[in-house]
Amino acid sequence: MAYKCDILLGRITKVSGYEGAVAVKLEKIFTDNIPQMESIFLEIEGRPVPFFISGSEYSGADILKLRFEGYDSNEKISEFIGCRIFLTSGIYNVNLKEDNENLIGYRVFMQEDKLLGSISEVLTNNGQWLINVISINKREILIPFHEHFIVSIDKRKKVIKMNIPEGLTEIN
16 A cells, blocks of 8 residues: 655654653644644655654644654664654645535545545544545445545545445445
């Protein structure tokens, strides 16, 4: 599965504390709106490398403290000072809350570039984003708009590629 890492969260500025945490100087767009994250990508030697987050702490300024799974000492984590941290397009869409109309009309493709349909509406249900897709058979399909299902978002082409679990499109 390929991810498009095009949303800069910030840059690691220093080691924080003694248990392998790092301080991340956030981009201005995130200082008032920290996304929920399970994983991120560090840019190491120009390439995105995925890391799972084991803990985070936000103080309200422009610094976010992060700890990564498997990195519990300052020695291990210090090699990442200066690295940029990216989110995938699928993890966080900055304007989604204020302007969910942006996704209406996007075409949704499943595995192997199979067209599922076009987004007609973006809904929230108990804090979960859902997209209402009108299939090529004119059927309405509700799909959770969740980071685990999104492979990539191409804003220029208005295309979202998703890895949807088998049978999910048949539920509704």
